[in-house]
Amino acid sequence: MFDLHCHMLPGIDDGSVDLEMSLEMARLSVADGVHTLACTPHIYPGLYENTAAGIRAGVDALQAELDSRDIPLRLLVGADVHLEPGLTESIRNGRVPTIGGTRYLLLEPPHHVAPPRFEESVFELMAGGYIPVITHPERLSWIEDHYAIFKRLVDRGVWMQLTAASVAGKFGRRPLYWSERMLDEGCVHILATDAHHPRRRPPILSEGRDAAARRVGEAEAHHMVVTRPQGIVEDIAPEALPPLPWISAPPKSSGGFWKRLIGAQ
Template structure:
């Protein structure tokens, strides 16, 4: 399996603070069946001022540590890029990395507030030749009142990345509901771990693949963790990648009736 969203590098963001924890996470990933991990620390203006050059240097150093420790995990360079003004220019100028040098950009929307003109910002990145891969929409607290926008973005060519642990309930019932709904509606391109540590947010992908296989079958589950991530590494155009599953007509977009009946307005 290929994990394209992981905070694996030590001391560079809110991921592991020490090399020992990073190495332990890498061992967990290998034991889980992950062969390739993109190191994607946050780039968040004013909070995590990482740059492509800094991340590349940290990946080189961590590769040496993995080799010395005998851990067979391949690493790539990327970033968990917070949505910010002038992003396309920063990518073009080489300050912000895409996923492993491809046209695919891991894009993190704000967690708690729907950004103004969110769809327009994503479209703007596409106009610049990038394919935004939206990180964990299922965990955004504002998804409930803006669900339709994610379907619209997918239709326009954006990709969606679910966190594997959302499908298994690691983040609670609310993200699990949205993760399953997006999966069932054929709106999800890839799964990733978004791991930050060994325990609370471990680098485990197989459990997500299995949960997805139970809903959509083994072939689509493989697309989520292998085929489409590999296509990103190969920088294939989206038209050359296995399409999203045809799951029939989507449920009525908008308010989640099931969720509201169960829990009210969270």
């Protein structure tokens, strides 16, 4: 599997605090069946002033430590990018990294407030040739009143990443509800761990994959942790990757409508 959202680099944000913890997380990832992992520290102006160059140096150093210990995990550069003015330009000039240098980037919306002009900002990135992958929509408090925004974004080609632990019910009732609803409505492109810690926020992807499979079937769950993330890493155009299915059966009330329609013919 591919885990394209993980705070595994030591001492660079609120994820792993030191090399020992990073190694512990890496071993957990491998044991869970992950072979490729994007290190995606926060880039959050005023709080986590990370840059592509600094993240690249961190990835090279951690990869060397993994290799010297024969831990079979391939690391990629990435970032969990907060929306900021001029983001498209910052990506273009190389200050903000995409996932592994591809057209896809992780975009982290604020947790508690719907940002003004959110859709416009996302579309601006797309107009620049990038494909934003919105991180953990199911955990945002403002999804409750703004779900239509996420549906519109999906319709326009924006990608959605659910947290594996949310799908497995580890973040509680509301994130589970939104995870299941988005899965049922075919609004989920990939799962990732967004791990921050080996025990409190562990890099376990398989539980989310299994929970998703019970909801949407094995094939689609496989797309969420293998086919589509591999497509991201290989920078394949979204049109060439498995399309989102509409998983759920039509709502019950429409059954009567169709029956009436068919009966009227």
